[in-house]
Amino acid sequence: MQETASPFLSLALWSEWLFVFFLLIAGGIFWLRHKRTGFMILYLTVLSLSVSFIITLYFPYLYTEDMPVPITHPHIQATMTLTAFLIPLAKKRLTVLVLLVPITAMSFIYLLLHQIPALSIVGGILIGGFISYSYYRSQDWMGAMPEPFLFLFAAVLPMFIAVLVYPQTPFLYLAGVLFGTGIGAAYEQLKVRMIHEGTVLRNRVQAMVIGYFGIISGYLLYTLGLFNSPFLNFSFGLLTGLWITFIVPLLLVSLGFFSKEGAEERVF
Secondary structure, three states: OOOOOOOOOOOOHHHHHHHHHHHHHHHHHHHHOOHHHHHHHHHHHHHHHHHHHHHHHHOOOEEOOOOEEOOOOHHHHHHHHHHHHHHHHOOOHHHHHHHHHHHHHHHHHHHHOOOOOHHHHHHHHHHHHHHHHHHHHOHHHHHOOOHHHHHHHHHHHHHHHHHHHOOOHHHHHHHHHHHHHHHHHHHHHHHHOEEOOOOOHHHHHHHHHHHHHHHHHHHHHHOOOOOOOHHHHHHHHHHHHHHHHHHHHHHHHHOOOOEEOOOOOOOO
């Protein structure tokens, strides 16, 4: 398994940027376009990363003539999860082709330049796609689940993941992000209820600047190496999830950039 010098899941510096890119995509969609879609992109992508590391930690490797090979690769799996989630939302065939470009390019780059085994890449694609497929197939029973149980599930799952990845300290960051995302989204729906309709372009740009500034500043802060304990890693991940799903919407509504939904609470 590759070295993990930071929770931004790394092999090399660009791998850290890949994780930050996931956060920027999810955050941008959550703040500017559609909260549910942004939430699911963030939750499923980080969940996929967590699952891939759990598989690597606990599942036996496949033994080939040259060396033992893991059955998945975290970056491929997470990128495929994101791709598979977005494809059903695409309305044009051209859009589907565009969505397939990143995962295809990444697979060839990892295979040819990083010399990641083909079996790991194929496994990452299959498992990542299955995670998004499972999400869409579960919509019927999830939609019928009472709101408190959904929030409880979003809070309990990260705790279970944290137990499985401990004492791999950097991976606890992912459990923290999941926990913060679930709790933040719940509080946003109950207390903030930000709506996108009627927001002018200038306010959207300012919202993007505020949100992206927090994510990038958080990444730069982490690179200083101040978060080396399990508690600090988990807490930093918790803050990341809260920033995207609760703190930024609260700031945007408080500053008057976005409107607040009326007294009626809407389950998302």
